[in-house]
Amino acid sequence: MARKDAAGAKAPRAGTSPKQQQMQTFAAAEATAATGLTTNQGLRLSDNHNSLKAGVRGPTLLEDFILREKITHFDHERIPERVVHARGAGAHGYFQLYRSLATYTRAAFLQDPEQRTPVFVRFSTVAGSRGSADTVRDVRGFAVKFYTSEGNYDLVGNNMPVFFVQDAMKFPDLIHAVKPEPHHEMPQAASAHDTFWDFASLMPETTHMLMWAMSDRAIPRSYRMMEGFGVHTFRLVNAGGDAVFVKFHWKPKLGVHGLAWDEAQKIAGTDPDFHRRDLWEAIERGEFPEWELGLQIIDEGKADQLGFDILDPTKLVPEEMVPVQRVGKLVLDRNPDNFFAETEQVAFHPGHIVPGIDFSNDPLLQGRLFSYTDTQLSRLGGPNFHEIPINRGVCPFHNFQRDGMHRMAVHRGRAAYEPNTLGQAGTEFRVDGGPQGFQEFQAATGTPRIRQRSPSFDDHFSQAALFWHSQGPAEKEHIVAAFRFELGKVEHPEVRQRMVDNLAHVDAMLARKVASGLGLTPDPRAAAGRAGFREVRGKLPIEESAALRMASQPPSGSHPLATRKVAVLVADGVEVQGLRPVLQALQEAGAHCLVLAPQLSPVATEGGRQFAVDHALTTMPSVLFDAVLVAGGERAAQALDGLGAAHHFVLQAYKHAKAVCVLGQGAALLRWLGLDARADAQALARHPGVVIGPGGAERAPETAKAFIDAIARHRHWDRPLADGVPA
Numbered sequence: 001m002a003r004k005d006a007a008g009a010k011a012p013r014a015g016t017s018p019k020q021q022q023m024q025t026f027a028a029a030e031a032t033a034a035t036g037l038t039t040n041q042g043l044r045l046s047d048n049h050n051s052l053k054a055g056v057r058g059p060t061l062l063e064d065f066i067l068r069e070k071i072t073h074f075d076h077e078r079i080p081e082r083v084v085h086a087r088g089a090g091a092h093g094y095f096q097l098y099r100s101l102a103t104y105t106r107a108a109f110l111q112d113p114e115q116r117t118p119v120f121v122r123f124s125t126v127a128g129s130r131g132s133a134d135t136v137r138d139v140r141g142f143a144v145k146f147y148t149s150e151g152n153y154d155l156v157g158n159n160m161p162v163f164f165v166q167d168a169m170k171f172p173d174l175i176h177a178v179k180p181e182p183h184h185e186m187p188q189a190a191s192a193h194d195t196f197w198d199f200a201s202l203m204p205e206t207t208h209m210l211m212w213a214m215s216d217r218a219i220p221r222s223y224r225m226m227e228g229f230g231v232h233t234f235r236l237v238n239a240g241g242d243a244v245f246v247k248f249h250w251k252p253k254l255g256v257h258g259l260a261w262d263e264a265q266k267i268a269g270t271d272p273d274f275h276r277r278d279l280w281e282a283i284e285r286g287e288f289p290e291w292e293l294g295l296q297i298i299d300e301g302k303a304d305q306l307g308f309d310i311l312d313p314t315k316l317v318p319e320e321m322v323p324v325q326r327v328g329k330l331v332l333d334r335n336p337d338n339f340f341a342e343t344e345q346v347a348f349h350p351g352h353i354v355p356g357i358d359f360s361n362d363p364l365l366q367g368r369l370f371s372y373t374d375t376q377l378s379r380l381g382g383p384n385f386h387e388i389p390i391n392r393g394v395c396p397f398h399n400f401q402r403d404g405m406h407r408m409a410v411h412r413g414r415a416a417y418e419p420n421t422l423g424q425a426g427t428e429f430r431v432d433g434g435p436q437g438f439q440e441f442q443a444a445t446g447t448p449r450i451r452q453r454s455p456s457f458d459d460h461f462s463q464a465a466l467f468w469h470s471q472g473p474a475e476k477e478h479i480v481a482a483f484r485f486e487l488g489k490v491e492h493p494e495v496r497q498r499m500v501d502n503l504a505h506v507d508a509m510l511a512r513k514v515a516s517g518l519g520l521t522p523d524p525r526a527a528a529g530r531a532g533f534r535e536v537r538g539k540l541p542i543e544e545s546a547a548l549r550m551a552s553q554p555p556s557g558s559h560p561l562a563t564r565k566v567a568v569l570v571a572d573g574v575e576v577q578g579l580r581p582v583l584q585a586l587q588e589a590g591a592h593c594l595v596l597a598p599q600l601s602p603v604a605t606e607g608g609r610q611f612a613v614d615h616a617l618t619t620m621p622s623v624l625f626d627a628v629l630v631a632g633g634e635r636a637a638q639a640l641d642g643l644g645a646a647h648h649f650v651l652q653a654y655k656h657a658k659a660v661c662v663l664g665q666g667a668a669l670l671r672w673l674g675l676d677a678r679a680d681a682q683a684l685a686r687h688p689g690v691v692i693g694p695g696g697a698e699r700a701p702e703t704a705k706a707f708i709d710a711i712a713r714h715r716h717w718d719r720p721l722a723d724g725v726p727a
């Protein structure tokens with residue numbers, strides 16, 4: 001049974017979890033008129049505008065300790081950004097089980113479905129700097145810190161279930177290759193450059209991960225709409241000491257959705273904080289993002305019958321072979337109070353584990369176990385980062401580690417060693433192990449020390465092919481387009497050639513399609529002749545896995561449009577009898593409708609009343625929305641029709657495969673698509689996801705239903721005419 005101490009208090013309300021209570025004790029009081037301003041020593045200031053000078057126009061005096069303190073502090077406000085995953089956004093929340101996992105693990109926080117464990121989660125991109133854009137093509141980090149009664153447990157994963165390299169020895173090479181090139185520090189937050197593809201093409205073990213990175217998973221619609229994966233195989237160990245292998249999954253309640261690549265690039269300019277803002281706003285609105293924790297449990301004895309090596313982090317375990325058991329939920333219900341104090345200073349580490357969870361021999365994981373503490377030393381300035389409020393456990397901790405930069409705790413007594421007889425215990429204090437403490441799982445070793453890759457890691461292509469064959473036609477097209485884009489940016493032709501030669505070992509059609517966009521012909525034999533290439537191909541019992549398709553992870557909530565953003569285009573003369581019921585139906589389905597007009601001022605309805613407007617059309621382009629609704633009304637339609645920005649808005653949404661609905665005369669904005677209000681079913685069939693409503697109240701429910709269905713599909717990638725749209 002789980003201990004119900006500080007961390008295990010039952011079901012705390014949002015914001016009152018033990019972690020939140022602890023954070024409260026560190027909350028700094030703001031300056032008020034009553035307190036005035038003081039120095040860091042508490043000395044009250046009389047003037048915060050003028051430095052101390054020798055005469056009003058004279059030089060500033062060195063004596064001005066108030067100025068010096070202020071400037072010195074400012075000069076040291078920045079800390080090194082994370083060497084990877086520098087850009088991110090975080091939130092607080094809780095984790096709660098559906099049922100006890102005692103059969104598999106003794107971890108206290110995985111025993112009792114009544115208990116809520118506080119968490120802090122940080123999402124991130126990998127390659128970009130702290131100030132880079134959110135929607136770049138990249139892997140996303142998904143790091144969860146559980147504040148448990150037995151210490152902090154960190155599950156530091158990504159939104160893709162595999163990784164580029166198999167051994168931590170190659171991690172610095174991978175990152176040096178993908179980061180901006182060292183001579184001119186370009187490009188920012190992008191893998192579309194020579195050094196990345198040079199490395200990737202010489203390292204066929206990257207192939208499976210490249211398939212994921214070139215898919216729409218790498219341009220998520222929202223942090224709230226992506227899966228998370230622990231990537232490595234871990235162990236769960238129960239109270240009897242029995243272990244099973246486990247793969248961790250996070251399944252989002254809102255489904256898994258991506259952006260269009262063109263859209264992602266435009267958002268990067270329009271709103272570089274797109275994902276950060278999306279997470280923040282959803283939590284502020286009380287629409288708390290939610291994921292289910294999924295486990296794939298694998299009997300240690302059966303692991304070698306899978307047909308691949310589960311210690312190899314470039315392999316996933318297909319869900320069709322080992323189903324994912326959904327065992328609990330993660331809810332994010334509170335934004336941080338201070339980005340730097342919490343999101344920037346949080347320090348994750350895959351080595352932060354609790355009894356009942358253990359590692360495997362995955363050589364990538366083993367290297368990570370060293371790297372994370374090490375990196376915090378330079379990032380957070382010393383070994384006491386566990387004392388920073390966001391990193392503190394909520395259970396007590398005791399040891400004889402002492403001193404160092406930024407030590408907060410004041411240890412008493414004279415004995416800082418063990419065993420001792422002079423400490424506070426008053427008697428002999430000696431730790432001789434014992435069952436209460438963490439016990440490493442007793443995995444057998446005894447093999448010779450060797451610096452070599454296991455031959456069981458040699459198959460670099462069969463799972464890449466599994467991924468490719470599992471995708472639908474639109475997803476395949478996007479992967480081909482992504483490879484063409486990225487390799488098209490590569491200046492060295494031999495690098496492009498090597499890459500398409502490698503792809504020919506995934507699938508001949510894929511390689512041909514990518515190559516044809518680059519004016520190349522793939523040559524699988526050339527790849528096979530290169531150093532580092534392995535001909536090995538494992539045999540999987542399945543050829544496709546539905547679970548690898550994004551479309552097979554639909555939303556699971558009761559509101560089909562939960563948190564979706566709909567742009568509503570209006571102008572003076574808007575017809576509201578038909579508009580209002582559609583807006584109401586959208587809101588009831590969970591969508592957020594924002595009204596956009598040529599200017600940021602209320603518009604007049606047909607009847608002469610005022611209709612509120614949220615934004616000017618030009619400040620919120622269509623890339624920031626999931627769907628577009630154009631209102632009717634003769635004068636309004638004329639006004640919008642006369643605006644290039646309004647046509648661009650609708651066409652761009654169409655091109656990005658979004659649902660578009662026009663009411664009455666608003667159909668004028670479909671002119672460029674060859675559609676108008678009289679379009680029949682045959683004409684509309686060529687424009688999936690486009691809804692034309694007659695306007696007026698009578699047929700509004702029908703129109704609303706069709707529009708809601710169209711938005712719920714997320715995107716209509718099957719629009720045959722989208723490529724021809726110049727937006």
Ligand code: HDD
Binds near residue numbers: 088346
């Ligand atoms: Fe890592 C940060 C995830 C391999 C070394 N990593 C970092 C973060 C995530 C991951 C989500 C950001 C945590 C945060 O929000 O603060 N990393 C992964 C995954 C990997 C992986 C899923 C493979 C399965 N990482 C990996 C390797 C090494 C590192 C092989 C080094 C041997 N990772 C680091 C780091 C970072 C980091 C240098 C930078 C900042 C930090 O740790 O705290 O130590």
